[in-house]
Amino acid sequence: MSRLVIVSNRVPPPRERGQLAGGLAVALREALAGREAMWFGWSGSHAHAAATAPRQTRVGRISFATIDLPTADYEGYYRGFSNGMLWPLLHYRLGLAEFRREDLAAYRRVNEAFAAALRPLLRPDDLVWVQDYHLIPLGACLRRLGFAGRVGFFLHVPFPPQAIFGALPQGAALLADFDAYDVLGMQTADDAENINVMLAEAGHGVRAACFPIGIDPDSFAAEARTAAVGPEAERLRGSLAQRSLILGVDRLDYSKGIPLRFRGFAQLLKRFPEHRNRVTLLQIAPVSRGDVAQYRALRRELDELAGRINGEHAEFDWVPLRYLTQTVARTTLAGFQRVARIGLVTPLRDGMNLVAKEFVAAQDPADPGALVLSRFAGAARALEGAIVVNPYDPDEIAEALHIALTMPEAERRQRWERMWQAVRQHTAATWAKSFLAQLAAAAAELPAGAVQR
């Protein structure tokens, strides 16, 4: 079997390498198991000199290779172009995007530095799998350095239509970079359609296909079952005092629609007063990218909004909205998902949204909660049993919450059953397996005797 080479902005930190904990690591766990693999990316440290040689460590059959990056390049590449420009652009938020030519130059320099450090480590029959928007030019950089083996790319976030992508300065060059990949993966058919129209118009040969990412449903369900009778879940239940729990879990990111979600909850309390003092919204929103200006502004907005909603609606024995910006342990979260009567997932745009799938997996099949889900999350395509909302309309969110809170048990069970089937159909394992099968087949398509690129 060919060696698998994963390339992502960050590699799992040393303490997580033994059991592969973080998001992408969990998704790749099965693909990595039982084969030789290398994971390449940024170390998390800054270098003073320009390029550094990769540092390599091995855990079982996986070797981890990391490079340091000069501070200035990292700023322009990560904070600047990746998260200040591409992230908002790809989430349809042009108004939040900030373009600077120096950032784009740093983005390209870092991709070239990644390629230069990775190239000598590659073998001709490796399967190289590049992850996400930080590394779009990496495939083309590797080709320029003479690598002719198989390279695939997966975009974890949405891909917008031409009318939005067209606003990116030098966007044509970035689009051309996709042409270096043998397999190009998107989360949904809409994303694939958006990029394919542009690739065709620009005369590029590559076409994107859709590979919806998922979770490991059985292990998440098992974790939730255990954690739901653990001490944290017990404390949570005790603190609710029979009230229904509405749960939101998101990185503190403007793509997740948290302010409008809070307004939706406030509308519920205003328009459906029968729920006053009978529901609690717990929003867990660990701070993310706190060094980027738009994220700091969002945090201020939420601090103020949460304070205002509680000031207006709280009673002396009830605080309607609990809002946490710390990270909560994964197992604890799983238990909380099972305690919740409603999962509230209202991103304004989301590639997939794994929280929605985790909520479904965490439910008690005999008495499951209901999922209120934004139609603009990739997950909405598959989770037909959800109560689907337009997250831009707080009144619609309020109505959906009311429907969910009053939904008869039989309907909850029937909707949950459909969602559970979908969550089990597209898992982390099927995602990686189908992508890698296509990537492995890419070479086989070359005519016999053909010289690889």
Ligand code: GDG
């Ligand atoms: C990107 C795309 C796509 C959240 N808070 C805590 C915590 N989490 C975990 C969740 C979930 C993960 O983080 C978040 O995944 P999402 O998919 O919801 O969102 P992004 O982080 O934006 O991920 C997204 C994904 O990539 C995969 O392709 O679905 O569309 O934007 O697993 O449970 N985990 C812990 N503590 C927290 O406080 N332990």
